[in-house]
Amino acid sequence: MKNFTKSLDPQFAKISVRPNLRSKLENDMKNTLKVVATVAAVAASSALAGEITGKIKLNGEAPPAREITPIKGDKLCGALHTKPVMTRTYIVGADHGLANVAVYIKAGLPAGKTYTAPATKPLIDQVGCVYEPLITAAMVGQTVDIKNSDAFMHNVNCQAKVNKGFNFAQTTQGQVNPRVFDKAELAVKLICNVHPWMSGYVHVFDHPFFAVSDKDGNFTIKGDLPDGKYTVEANHLKSGTVTGEVEVKGGKAMLNLELAVK
């Protein structure tokens, strides 16, 4: 063994790489690795995720928000606000972007395919006698946590038309009651009978391809969305619905939609 090593070592010593060739080899290797990494990322994105991004714009001048004056008149609720609490009928952000719009695949998904509800739990909070957020979206079978962050009672009265309604009191600050909706239904209304101005809405979908537009009207529908053509619908409580056609290619698509003031 000793001899073998001895006899071999000088052989290896003879293999030398000129400095400029070495750096070329190193660069080639780095570039090869980069290509491998890019191919892997593309493969992962097309196999695991499709995404539709876009913006919802409001066409026209939204009427100004009004103060919800009964909040001020309520001793407990009023004490929790230092500024007037305004209606949220139209929340318009940068470049006419419209917030609180549910955006979802309306048609084009493979027929008969069923989807597992995400493990995440959307939270509907009651804070300062206001529902936060105003609009929640969830999938059939997904747990939705309903919370009372106020130190006094609210009741959560669910006015579902397709799903089964419910009505329960939340007397304790921090109390959370999970609920699950078992049918697709748009704009399931939640109200509080103690505070008549309080309302919140839950959109329930039978697939996971939905989003709610942010304060500037932007949205992203994420998930394992196969390449193909889809009809996307956008729904705003006051402005109504609009649909658009989109083709997801290589896991990506962009779609902008416009709703009119009503």
Ligand SMILES: [Cu+2]
């Ligand atoms: Cu209440």
